[in-house]
Amino acid sequence: MAAWAEQLQRELAGRGLAVASVPGKGRGLVAARSFFPGEVIICQEPYASTPNRISVGSSCDHCFASGNLRKCSVCRVAWYCGSVCQKEEWKLHQLECQAISALTEERKKMLTPTIRLMVKLILRRKLQSEKAIPSSATDNYDLVDALESHISKVDDNQLVLYAQMANLVQLILPSIELDLKEIAHTFSKFACNAHTICDPELRPLGTGLFPAISIINHSCVPNAVLLFEGRTAYVRALQPLSSNTEVSISYIETAATTLKRHNDLKQYFFTCTCPRCIKDSEEDALLEGYRCKDQKCDGFLLPDSGKKAYTCQKCSISRDEEEIYMELQDWQTALMYCRLTIPVYERVYPPFHPMVGLQFYTCGKLEWLLEYTEDALKSLTRAADVLRITHGTQSQFMKELFGIVDLRTAV
Template sequence: MEELQSALGNRGLTVSKLPEKGRCLLTTKDFYPGEVIISQEPYVCVPNNSAGNSKCDACFESSHLKKCSGCQVVYYCSSTCQKSEWKLHRLECQALSKLPEEKRRAVTPSLRLMIRLYCRSKLQSQKTIPTSAMDNYNLVEALVAHMSEVDEKQMVLYAQMANLVSLILQRPDINIKEIAENFSKFACNAHTICDSELKPLGTGLYPVISIINHSCLPNSVLLFEGRSAVVRAVQHIPEGAEVLISYIDTAGSTVTRQKALKEQYLFTCACPRCIKAGHYEDIQESAILEGYRCKDNKCDGFLLRDSDDKGFICQQCGRLKGKEEIIEMESEIRSLQEKAIIAVESTPSITYHEVIATLKAMETLQRYLCHDFCIYLIPTWEELIKNLMKAEDWSEALAYCRLTIPVYQRVYPGFHPSLGLQYYTCGKLEWLLGETDDAVKSLTKAVDILRITHGTSTPFMKDLFRRLEEARAEAFINGVD
């Protein structure tokens, strides 16, 4: 712990304890928006490989892949990547190679993550792989497992997975109870590794980053540069303040957020946003984000359940939206949703236009049923944008992209990567359609947000800066003409 405190002290940080939270990360200096607070390489990580979607085990790239000739499970994109991982993979490879082929194919990312955890800890204990203050198994041991709060069904699953790991590793020095406890630690502490556009790539364990607590109103953001986890300030964080990130997507009602946090992370959030639960403004916001719209399309009031349970009453104009009507429409939406999923999975045998038609029908019903700022519209709009872009219908894709912006602005704070990326998508489409002035505005907004959340040095950000400069140059030329 002293070594960790010393390493963190050099970064303007310290580990402390709060009565209601346990361990936390505090600042010992001021941090400003966009400044890196802390970064860490994973103790262990694995790509989320699936059929037809494999990635390099070292860099998570998906091109020029070759299977490991030993285990036939792991992929590498180059000899450089293979060599960089060989010390660790050698032990893993030996264990996996002993399995029958069909069982090797059934090894999930979660099982691989655990296998690699024990392989790495063994190599570090043998001094084959170096340790440091921020890279050692003691940090993993210090993570909270919440075993007393895990339900029986989940406990059985952890025990079964622990048995599998034990059989694969064939190491008598590791007991099954410890492995099961580490699976519980993974559930509460592992992070989904995403690319710059927040697309999931894999899973990693970052023991020091895991010290950082959650808030639904975070003062910092966790993103990834390759496999490195990087936490940046999104607002001024004064000396002595706690560093806070969000563990979940915060675009939801207090009830939804609390449910997600309790199920996944086994705690109840008491951040400034969550302590308003039950207050009128929180009830109103929840009804807007996840509730129904008034029967009068011209009314923007929010609806609450009526006392007789006949439906929902608009709090602005008093109109009742009947329960039967809502149930019928929700059933129809679910049916269309299932149809859309089947259609997407059937592509290219089903054309994008058929997928789009189904999604549009679903969106029409949702917009009639839900409030204009309802978060349930977002996934439908995102799917429409994606499929319209695949169909090269840029104009309609832009129209839907613009629809998402007001909702994103409402549900996310000003410096949120999702909002910045939405402006980025708008800007790309506007530029493609020759709407250069609008493209400059959208890309500028994207840059203003993403330079805080993403920094300025990644390939993604350099490409964004280039696009903005080219759009500005084009807008200038058009203005001169």
């Protein structure tokens, strides 16, 4: 066993975990002790991460916060929420800033989040190899190197794209000697190992590569959930885990038929054989009953209030109905759609799923706004019961939720 792998095993052993060979899956993360529901199994900072640039300056490059952002005055690409985050990123961004500042405006436009993620990864590897920043058993490039790229299964068009992207990275970092084939392989690793970083309400903020967490395999009936606080990834147990149990999370939306789930998993180059995927089609029949009639749409149906009809929540309108009416400040209609959605969510998701908790959370906020005080307290309490397992209890989001429930109980 390589030295880095031995160091990783020792580090994980201290957390009650081990990397093991799982039949039919390759590597996997296994519990070496018991974990209770809501307990953090593993947490990790990203080896490299970058915000989405849906809108300019949408979030801080370090902590992914969205308020009080200031642009780097030199490269004019990176954004920070304050001096603390800027200082935390400085050793890395100093090199990135120099590289970006040397680019023409046309080439700056080619700095997609994926390209920036690669640039940051290469620069972090350089800084660690020069001992300019620390490394550890769970934070080193050897872990990235060990990730599976599945490059032999990638189609020719995608291979050409990876090669073009590798050449662009070389143009951005001309002073660093790069192996373009290795860079192309790493882009392929991003496709099947990187995670979307989301806020507590599951809105996407950016992308991060978490090499230790990437060891965790998928299941359509996961026993753990991956969520984020800032850009830090937390994997929490959804149910009691005993020693020698493999830890699993879901890579995809689980409220879908087996065929849809398998199609969604194709980007990861495996076929799931979890209990849901190998049992009979009774559950699929239920889920099909909630699916949109348009076979090209993966949305599900919601009862149309006051009518004996169902409307697809995706293709009838581009976003959830309650979001539309909340933007219009039609709180009563927004609450109606939110309440209609909850029974469907409870049917298609397991009891402790963040989508269930967040829907109760939205419902409770609307009920309080409309002065349905008793209903609001019930909804927010249900939300807290679910989200304390999926989100933990220490984040600012959860502290605010508990504060609201306590305040409204007192009222």
